[in-house]
Amino acid sequence: MNDQLPPAQSPANQDRRRWLLRNAAWGAASLLASHPAWAQSPYPSRPVRLVVPFAAGGATDVLGRLLAKALEPGLGQPVVVDNKVGAAGAIGANQVAHAEPDGYNVLMGGVGTNIVLEHTMPDLGYRPQRDFAAVASICNVDYVLVVAQDSPYQTLGELLADAKKTPDKLRYMSTGPLGPLHVAMEYLGKLSGAQMIHAPYKGEAPALPDLLQQRVDMGMMTALFTRPQVQSGKLRVLATLSAQRMASWPEIATVAELGYPGFAAPIWNGFFVPRKTGAEVVDRLGKVTVAQLQAPELKNLLEKQGVSVTAQGPDAYEKFLQAERLRWQQMIRESQVLTKS
Known part of the structure; x- marks a missing residue:
């Protein structure tokens, strides 16, 4: 049996091999660090x-x-x-x-x-x-208060006066319980003394049929969604919730202008x-x-x-x-x- 190590496995060659491997690994790591795009795909690389x-x-x-x-x-x-x-x-x-x-x-x-x-x-x-x-x-996003075109309420003042006179008679929709529209309407109720029933929906589109049929009396909807319904004679706008009149719909008064200074949602x-x-x-x-x-x-x-x-x-x-x-x-x-x- 030959006890001699072959040249490739001699202690000197083994030390040299380990040194080369260490430096190769260090060089690869340095190269990846200096070129992060090589280390991972650039964002975004998928949908x-x-x-x-x-x-x-x-x-x-x-x-x-x-x-x-x-x-x-x-x-x-x-x-x-x-x-x-x-x-x-x-x-x-x-x-x-x-x-x-x-x-x-x-x-x-x-x-x-x-x-x-x-x-x-x-x-x-x-x-x-x-x-x-x-x-x-x-x-x-510009939001407006709207009613069906054949609603008995011609103005925001008429609607709030009726809601104050007969509490919990009128229903208003928003896009979810305890969301910002719900908060805004309850805040307006606090300012005006009106009391209405909140009817939450999952969105504007699901609420539209009930609003048109007056199963809810008033909606809080975006100008984007509402404008076509107004133009087709299905809805009527009472006011905008914005702090200023809308640039795209300047004839619509703000709630603040209609008697509630400082109100804006x-x-x-x-x-x-x-x-x-x-x-x-x-x-x-x-x-x-x-x-x-x-x-x-x-x-x-x-x-x-x-x-x-x-x-x-x-x-x-x-x-x-x-x-x-x-x-x-x-x-x-x-x-x-x-x-x-």
């Missing part, structure tokens, strides 16, 4: 899911689909809208809050999902400030991702979104449909959200909506 937490056919869904299509050229990937409906938007928001923080699950959130519900739903499965990172603000939308999403992904999504919203074609299209484009990036949007939290906390407290539910 992005945009969760719209309201029913298909409603105004939020329409806006979401317009934006999804507009984002595709900038991202270089399809953006697929996924309607996750229920609980005033909480079901869809909760799903995104607990999704992988990889940038492939984006919430089209709003004042309800990302501020109000935290204060009105104690068992909410997420906490907006803790669980979401702001990507970009999209727009302020700002309803806005923005994009959010899970909080632990990487900063580079948030920045990419934010830049693409803002760039598309500032493009004249999309901006004009959105504004013609009853929204005001805001187009803020992540940092500016976070500052805006801080101020909005204070505003809505006050409205919730003064409306006493929690004690009535």
